[in-house]
Amino acid sequence: MSTxxxxxxxxTSFGTTSGYVPAIDDVSFHIDKGETLGIVGESGxxxxxxxxxxxxxxxxxxxIQSGSIQFEDRDLVKLSEADMRKVRGNDIAMIFQEPMxxxxxxxxxxxxxxxxxxIHKGMRGPAARARAIELLNLVGIPRxxxxxxxxxxxxxxxxxxxxxxxxxxxCDPKLLIADEPTTALDVTIQAQILDLMRKxxxxxxxxxxxxxxDLGVVAEMCDxxxxxxxxxxxEQGNVRDIFRNPTHPYTIGLLxxxxxxxxxxxxxxxxxxxxxxxxxMPAGCRFAARCEHATQRCADADPGLxxxxxxxxxxxxxx
Amino acid sequence: xxxxxxxxxxxxxxxxxxxxKPAPRVWRLLKAYPxxxxxxxxxxxxxxxxxxxxxxxxxxxxxQFQNGLSAxxxxxxxxxxxxxxxxxxxxxxxxxVLFGARVSLEVGVFSSIISLFIGTSLGIISGYFGKFVxxxxxxxTDIMLAFPLILxxxxxxxxxxxxxxxxxxxxxxxxxxxxxxxxxxQVLSVKEYEYVQAAKALxxxxxxxxxxxxxxxxxxxxxxLTTLSIGNxxxxxxxxxxxxxxxxxxxxxxxxxxxxxQQVFQYAPWLLYYPGLALLLAVLGFNLLGDGLREAFNPRxxx
Numbered sequence: 001m002s003t004x005x006x007x008x009x010x011x012t013s014f015g016t017t018s019g020y021v022p023a024i025d026d027v028s029f030h031i032d033k034g035e036t037l038g039i040v041g042e043s044g045x046x047x048x049x050x051x052x053x054x055x056x057x058x059x060x061x062x063x064i065q066s067g068s069i070q071f072e073d074r075d076l077v078k079l080s081e082a083d084m085r086k087v088r089g090n091d092i093a094m095i096f097q098e099p100m101x102x103x104x105x106x107x108x109x110x111x112x113x114x115x116x117x118x119i120h121k122g123m124r125g126p127a128a129r130a131r132a133i134e135l136l137n138l139v140g141i142p143r144x145x146x147x148x149x150x151x152x153x154x155x156x157x158x159x160x161x162x163x164x165x166x167x168x169x170x171c172d173p174k175l176l177i178a179d180e181p182t183t184a185l186d187v188t189i190q191a192q193i194l195d196l197m198r199k200x201x202x203x204x205x206x207x208x209x210x211x212x213x214d215l216g217v218v219a220e221m222c223d224x225x226x227x228x229x230x231x232x233x234x235e236q237g238n239v240r241d242i243f244r245n246p247t248h249p250y251t252i253g254l255l256x257x258x259x260x261x262x263x264x265x266x267x268x269x270x271x272x273x274x275x276x277x278x279x280x281m282p283a284g285c286r287f288a289a290r291c292e293h294a295t296q297r298c299a300d301a302d303p304g305l306x307x308x309x310x311x312x313x314x315x316x317x318x319x
Numbered sequence: 320x321x322x323x324x325x326x327x328x329x330x331x332x333x334x335x336x337x338x339x340k341p342a343p344r345v346w347r348l349l350k351a352y353p354x355x356x357x358x359x360x361x362x363x364x365x366x367x368x369x370x371x372x373x374x375x376x377x378x379x380x381x382x383q384f385q386n387g388l389s390a391x392x393x394x395x396x397x398x399x400x401x402x403x404x405x406x407x408x409x410x411x412x413x414x415x416v417l418f419g420a421r422v423s424l425e426v427g428v429f430s431s432i433i434s435l436f437i438g439t440s441l442g443i444i445s446g447y448f449g450k451f452v453x454x455x456x457x458x459x460t461d462i463m464l465a466f467p468l469i470l471x472x473x474x475x476x477x478x479x480x481x482x483x484x485x486x487x488x489x490x491x492x493x494x495x496x497x498x499x500x501x502x503x504x505q506v507l508s509v510k511e512y513e514y515v516q517a518a519k520a521l522x523x524x525x526x527x528x529x530x531x532x533x534x535x536x537x538x539x540x541x542x543x544l545t546t547l548s549i550g551n552x553x554x555x556x557x558x559x560x561x562x563x564x565x566x567x568x569x570x571x572x573x574x575x576x577x578x579x580x581q582q583v584f585q586y587a588p589w590l591l592y593y594p595g596l597a598l599l600l601a602v603l604g605f606n607l608l609g610d611g612l613r614e615a616f617n618p619r620x621x622x
Contacts, residue, residue, distance in 0.1 A: 055520055057516065057519055057520060060449070060450070085522040085523075085524060086522060087522070088519070088520055088521060088522035089520060089521030089522035089523075090522060093520070093521070094517070094520040096513050096516065096517055096520075097513075098513050101512050101513040101514065102513045102514050102517045103514055103517075104512075104514040104518075104532055104535075104536070105536070106535040106536055106538075107535070115518065115521055115523070116521040116522065119521060119522050119523055119527070120522060164517075167517075167521070
């Protein structure tokens, strides 16, 4: 299958009082056409920075320092702001975590759905309205013809996330970046939204990058997984390989911390310790301080990504 | 009290919630925001008087009437011919108050539009782009606020020449600082919402985000501020006319009527009563409307 997005050695830093510190360091991965890639890791490991780097929507003090982001035949890192605007919303669309604040309270739903059509395709008037209704139907919103003229405050969280998906779908993007799309929703609505996303992805042959810390969502939705820890990719491979035979102690720890139905426990498993501070990264393996298998070798040098098998790599000396 | 309703097949059913006929919308709003209505009535009255001044006038406001002076040559108190009395030149105060409303409203509204435009533009740019631009604009705002506005306006009118147009240009061009501050603060909070980020992710340009995403979200405070500023600018116009740099005599303005009346108020106080009362009601109207609108737009208010 052909690759649609290929991120190579991406390093993004943020300016702080003590100079530029990298939030993600030498991150490489790729997404094939029609594939769903999951990016998992705990809070602060660089998942969102990775997605914002791809969209080039970093805050003013963030900077892509090195690496390339190859999207189809263009390197997004080298694209000007004006050219980048043509990519956003048109080729690559994004869904955010908070459906409650992602919709503008002063505009009607229909207007917000057609925003990208107006920006990128110059669509106006009745044609845009018809398309908005069509999109609302597509994401399974009942009474689409009425909802199109409603303001966001009249919709529930799940409905709003559907509207956000409709907005993202408006220009038929080739890649959809979903940054924790279901975190703010309750479990039954989560399942509905994930079903909807899976259905749309299959219908439109769209690639998807799903950022989450919910391994259940990953198992459900993804073809391949990238596990990130402290700004680095620690393990990547086929979703089945990673769930059946996790290699990196961090991934093993993550999988162990999910409660299981057939076990009775008073305390859930967790990984001891905390993520090292961004300004104070250890020279060797960044997980060494929390790892039960760590030796002096781990603290001395970063082991680098090592091949476990074909398309499966892990950053650990145990491999 | 439960309401009993008969369904189609004749079964009587008690409704869980008694259906009370809701009060008319206007009445509910009136009850919720009485100040808006009081202010609104005063403001509408002022607009009516200003627009129809030529139709409402009894006499030409600048004409000096022979029969408008007493035998001693002094002003006449209110009587059946001159309902508000006359001034010491024998002019009809009623007509002059009507035309004073025109001047006040004109200066108040146009100067506020000018300062609204400048203040909103600078405030949005300052708040959205931040950094260096923000520093420059906000220090400029500090400078504007540090100077007494009236002194600035006097200097500018003096150099531009005395006319109503120059008056509202001067007030408008110099009075934007508070608007800029308020708008900037609003933009700073609105721009952090995820929908601004979402609009960027759709490929919207800075211009589009400023005008279509952020601006509609800051309209309520801007409306309140503009309403209050119309009242303030009317007062400023009167002050300037009172000092003799606003509306030039013989044309009527509440300010210069007060200045003229002051000289004879010991034996003809009606020269002060009517323009003073008009000014009071007009400014009060705009302030009540502004305060009331602020209440009405306040999302934390329990309705």
